Amino acid sequence: MTATTSPDTTTGTRRADRRPPALGGFSAAVLAIEIRRVLRNRRTLMFILVMPAVFFLLFGLPSRGDTLDNGLPVTGWIMISLAVYAAMVATTSAGAAVATERALGWSRQLRLTPLRPAAYVATKVATAMVLGLLGVLVEFGVGAASGVRLPVHVWLESGLTAWIGSLVFAAFGLFVGYLAPAENVMQFMGPALAILAMLGGLFVPLDLLPDVMRQIAKFTPVYGVGQLARAPLTGTGVDWAAVGNVAAWTAFFGLGAARLFRRDTTRV
Amino acid sequence: MTDTAPAVELAGLTKTYGPVTAVDGLSLRITAGEVVAFLGPNGAGKTTTVDMLLGLARPDAGTVRLFGGSPIDAVRHGRVAAVMQTGGLLKDLTVAETVRMTAHFYGHTRPVAEVLERAGIAEIADRPVGKCSGGQQQRLRFALALLPDPDLMVLDEPTTGMDVEGRRDFWQAIRADARSGRTVLFATHYLDEADAYADRIVLVRAGRVVADGTTAEIKNLAAGRVVRATLPGADQAALAALPGVRSVEVRGDAILVHSEDSDVVARHLLTRTDARDLEITSRNLEDAFLALTAA
Numbered sequence: 001m002t003a004t005t006s007p008d009t010t011t012g013t014r015r016a017d018r019r020p021p022a023l024g025g026f027s028a029a030v031l032a033i034e035i036r037r038v039l040r041n042r043r044t045l046m047f048i049l050v051m052p053a054v055f056f057l058l059f060g061l062p063s064r065g066d067t068l069d070n071g072l073p074v075t076g077w078i079m080i081s082l083a084v085y086a087a088m089v090a091t092t093s094a095g096a097a098v099a100t101e102r103a104l105g106w107s108r109q110l111r112l113t114p115l116r117p118a119a120y121v122a123t124k125v126a127t128a129m130v131l132g133l134l135g136v137l138v139e140f141g142v143g144a145a146s147g148v149r150l151p152v153h154v155w156l157e158s159g160l161t162a163w164i165g166s167l168v169f170a171a172f173g174l175f176v177g178y179l180a181p182a183e184n185v186m187q188f189m190g191p192a193l194a195i196l197a198m199l200g201g202l203f204v205p206l207d208l209l210p211d212v213m214r215q216i217a218k219f220t221p222v223y224g225v226g227q228l229a230r231a232p233l234t235g236t237g238v239d240w241a242a243v244g245n246v247a248a249w250t251a252f253f254g255l256g257a258a259r260l261f262r263r264d265t266t267r268v
Numbered sequence: 269m270t271d272t273a274p275a276v277e278l279a280g281l282t283k284t285y286g287p288v289t290a291v292d293g294l295s296l297r298i299t300a301g302e303v304v305a306f307l308g309p310n311g312a313g314k315t316t317t318v319d320m321l322l323g324l325a326r327p328d329a330g331t332v333r334l335f336g337g338s339p340i341d342a343v344r345h346g347r348v349a350a351v352m353q354t355g356g357l358l359k360d361l362t363v364a365e366t367v368r369m370t371a372h373f374y375g376h377t378r379p380v381a382e383v384l385e386r387a388g389i390a391e392i393a394d395r396p397v398g399k400c401s402g403g404q405q406q407r408l409r410f411a412l413a414l415l416p417d418p419d420l421m422v423l424d425e426p427t428t429g430m431d432v433e434g435r436r437d438f439w440q441a442i443r444a445d446a447r448s449g450r451t452v453l454f455a456t457h458y459l460d461e462a463d464a465y466a467d468r469i470v471l472v473r474a475g476r477v478v479a480d481g482t483t484a485e486i487k488n489l490a491a492g493r494v495v496r497a498t499l500p501g502a503d504q505a506a507l508a509a510l511p512g513v514r515s516v517e518v519r520g521d522a523i524l525v526h527s528e529d530s531d532v533v534a535r536h537l538l539t540r541t542d543a544r545d546l547e548i549t550s551r552n553l554e555d556a557f558l559a560l561t562a563a
Binding site (some may be wrong): 017112 | 322323324343344345346347349350352356357358359361365368369370372373374375376409412413416
């Protein structure tokens with residue numbers, strides 16, 4: 001942001017310049033700084049970009065040559081599942097960054113600026129979605145480089161679904177971020193996400209789980225996104241139970257985060 | 269909002285936390301351009317008052333007006349900025365990134381390079397915030413507060429936890445920023461800071477204003493001045509009868525007269541007696557502070 005007029009240093013900033021920021025303070029420039037900030041953090045990069053890729057090499061490649069009932073490769077199934085996992089870890093951690101910023105007192109500092117709380121949250125969600133996209137792209141890149149070959153529409157539809165579906169987890173991250181102001185929130189979120197991913201069928205097919213677990217798993221937040229992201233590959237068509245799962249959890253986390261957010265920004 | 273409105277107008281401000289009344293009917297009016305120290309011991313209600321003044325806390329009773337408008341309005345238009353005791357910073361951003369990012373939250377700001385320079389942190393612009401000392405972080409907060417070129421700058425115990433050198437550097441930066449017309453309100457429990465940097469001192473205790481005046485007035489208020497002179501065989505009764513005199517002490521040939529009106533004592537000594545080597549000293553601010561804030 002550059003000065004559009006040159007204020008007189010003796011009398012200070014002119015009256016007309018004292019205007020609130022456009023879009024409540026949301027800007028592409030801040031988004032860029034936020035993204036650079038996340039990418040500079042080796043630990044985060046490890047969790048959202050390196051780990052899912054390594055999982056694919058470890059657990060995906062041994063299934064090379066195996067095919068699904070429709071003749072498409074099992075590695076594709078594993079790659080898409082892990083892309084959902086990468087996106088969910090990326091978006092959850094970006095959303096949960098709110099917890100760290102609240103714990104550090106940065107949110108309080110922000111209240112002394114014209115930045116609107118809604119613009120702050122919008123920046124967090126946008127950052128989450130950029131990182132989620134990056135997670136999907138890296139996973140798909142590793143898959144393609146390792147020899148996964150799928151029809152173009154599967155790459156596109158599964159990739160988009162994995163990415164857009166991760167919006168649920170951006171909301172989940174914000175929800176947790178506003179629930180618990182802790183600097184190290186991702187330390188307990190990491191294992192929690194792994195368990196959710198397991199129940200969501202991202203690491204092993206749910207068919208391999210005991211029946212009771214399988215029934216419970218269908219109501220956990222990762223299940224729906226995983227099913228929908230793999231649908232273009234398996235060709236099972238739209239699974240309305242999965243759509244309902246995604247809709248319900250998005251509503252739950254989204255409304256929950258909004259409610260906690262309002263509580264947080266209400267002046268006491 | 270008009271420019272003739274006072275910079276700060278607090279009326280009957282009250283805030284309780286459970287059984288504790290932190291601020292108890294506090295009223296204060298600050299005209300544009302004043303540099304005011306908000307002085308009081310820990311727990312006097314300074315931070316709570318500052319929080320309400322900035323719109324970070326809602327008063328239970330009373331009103332806050334900044335330049336005739338609400339605190340939120342003043343924040344939104346960049347008319348008020350603050351350096352808080354506990355305002356957090358993001359450790360993984362550099363100093364310059366923090367300022368650049370914050371600049372985007374305003375409709376208009378001074379150039380980033382300029383505020384870094386004025387806060388005295390231009391040479392550490394590329395250092396991660398997490399690696400900065402407490403004093404450097406505080407100057408970064410000051411740089412952030414300079415961004416909107418505010419009409420009112422609020423500093424809440426800005427040098428708490430700094431070493432002597434850090435405090436000196438910080439106040440140097442504040443002083444260097446002596447833009448004419450900027451109103452400054454700083455809360456502190458350091459007497460020397462209030463004495464050295466404020467035009468006016470507002471003394472608070474238990475959530476109330478207990479004294480309000482220029483530094484000299486505040487010193488005078490509690491302790492008056494001491495007039496010392498060499499006067500062998502002084503008439504103690506005559507001196508004690510002068511208006512404003514509190515006590516007369518004789519130490520050999522010297523006399524020490526404690527008085528609320530040192531001028532009267534001096535005039536009397538120099539015109540009616542043979543007193544010589546006359547000295548007038550203020551009791552220091554610490555005496556005034558202790559006398560006024562003792563429970």
